[in-house]
Amino acid sequence: MRLPTPQNLVRVARRVMRWGLRSQWARSTHSISFGCTRMIRLCALAIFVCMGLTAQQVAATYVGQEVCQTCHEDTAKAFAKNPHHAAKNSCESCHGPGSNHAGSASAADIRNPSKLAPAETDRICLTCHLNQPTHIGRISSSHMKNEVACTACHKIHQNGPFGLVARRPAAINELCASCHISVWAQFQKPYTHRLVQNAMTCVDCHNPHGSFRPGMMRSVAANEPGCFKCHSEVRGPFTFEHAPVRFEGCGTCHEAHGSVNPRMLTRQDVRQVCLDCHANLPNQGLATTAKALGVVPPAFHDLRSPRFRNCAVCHQEVHGSFVDGNLLR
Numbered sequence: 001m002r003l004p005t006p007q008n009l010v011r012v013a014r015r016v017m018r019w020g021l022r023s024q025w026a027r028s029t030h031s032i033s034f035g036c037t038r039m040i041r042l043c044a045l046a047i048f049v050c051m052g053l054t055a056q057q058v059a060a061t062y063v064g065q066e067v068c069q070t071c072h073e074d075t076a077k078a079f080a081k082n083p084h085h086a087a088k089n090s091c092e093s094c095h096g097p098g099s100n101h102a103g104s105a106s107a108a109d110i111r112n113p114s115k116l117a118p119a120e121t122d123r124i125c126l127t128c129h130l131n132q133p134t135h136i137g138r139i140s141s142s143h144m145k146n147e148v149a150c151t152a153c154h155k156i157h158q159n160g161p162f163g164l165v166a167r168r169p170a171a172i173n174e175l176c177a178s179c180h181i182s183v184w185a186q187f188q189k190p191y192t193h194r195l196v197q198n199a200m201t202c203v204d205c206h207n208p209h210g211s212f213r214p215g216m217m218r219s220v221a222a223n224e225p226g227c228f229k230c231h232s233e234v235r236g237p238f239t240f241e242h243a244p245v246r247f248e249g250c251g252t253c254h255e256a257h258g259s260v261n262p263r264m265l266t267r268q269d270v271r272q273v274c275l276d277c278h279a280n281l282p283n284q285g286l287a288t289t290a291k292a293l294g295v296v297p298p299a300f301h302d303l304r305s306p307r308f309r310n311c312a313v314c315h316q317e318v319h320g321s322f323v324d325g326n327l328l329r
Contacts, residue, residue: 060097060109065090067102075157083164084156087128094124094156113156118149125150141210148179153208169198176202189258205256214249225249227256238320242327244277245319253318271303274311 068091069076079085087093094113101110113121122144129138138144153175154164166172173195177184180202187195194200202208205226206216213219218226221235227250228235234245244252253273255266267273301308312318316329 060101061099062089062092062097063099063102064092068092068098070102071105079157082157093128113149114151116149118144118147121149121151138210140212141208142216143208143210169201172201172203173198176208183257186255186258190260191262191264192258193256234319236320238322240321240323240325240327242318242320269309270312271309278311 065076072091076091079091084090084093092098094111096111098110101107103109113124116124122138126138153166156164158164166175173184186192195202205218207218208216211217211219213223213225218229220226220229224235236245250256253266254264255261256264259265260268263270265273267276303309307313314329315327317324317327321327
């Protein structure tokens with residue numbers, strides 16, 4: 001004997017209920033009608049229990065926002081001013097079909113994106129936001145790889161077009177610092193960008209939705225580092241370029257989050273930064289080859305002499321020069 005499917009049982013229960021309500025006997029008194037309806041519901045529930053079926057096994061259907069508003073009145077009123085209100089099926093676009101939840105009022109019968117695994121939550125959000133330029137790098141971003149869900153930063157039920165995520169500088173920096181504690185500690189060094197004073201935010205330099213550059217750095221002017229958005233005077237192009245600026249980026253010499261050097265260099269002294277690449281190696285008798293390899297003859301740059309211990313005294317155009325290949329002043 002083939003057991004009836006849950007969908008067929010629902011149809012049978014509805015037909016029996018409609019028949020009982022339409023019958024003359026059920027219309028006689030309100031109490032009898034209520035008792036008949038309750039009895040039919042109990043019979044349908046008994047059938048499901050006997051078959052070992054649960055509410056999740058019954059195919060849920062969309063019921064509309066009006067049904068959700070019956071119980072979640074405050075949330076529905078706030079959601080009316082939310083950008084997601086324009087989505088088809090509104091509440092059920094994120095929470096899924098709500099017929100089972102409307103009947104049982106159980107949290108187990110509805111989908112809650114904030115309690116799902118990050119990958120499942122992102123899949124729900126990217127159903128609509130996948131092809132938008134702001135979120136184009138989400139799939140390859142560090143946040144997704146580290147299982148940081150969209151709901152970790154965005155509050156979906158908040159009001160207004162700017163209420164889904166923090167917008168004020170202090171709130172943005174506080175939100176980022178809640179996870180990036182070690183980075184925020186670097187901003188307590190003597191020389192930093194002005195994030196602690198809330199004159200800047202983390203998203204001025206980083207794209208939290210993902211970027212094709214390392215560190216989710218923002219880009220400007222044909223995919224160049226976002227640093228040039230503010231520091232345009234060192235952008236170039238130069239006739240004689242300092243190779244790390246073009247190929248390795250500003251982070252080769254500068255520590256963007258904080259440093260003990262006034263120029264926010266990776267080391268305390270300028271010469272220590274230069275010697276990371278321009279090691280004082282032997283010349284091997286070929287000055288031209290040595291210069292091409294990025295080293296200098298020790299006979300000329302004698303680091304025992306104080307005048308050679310500050311490279312920027314002579315090589316002032318460290319980002320690039322229009323007149324000299326050695327980046328001299």
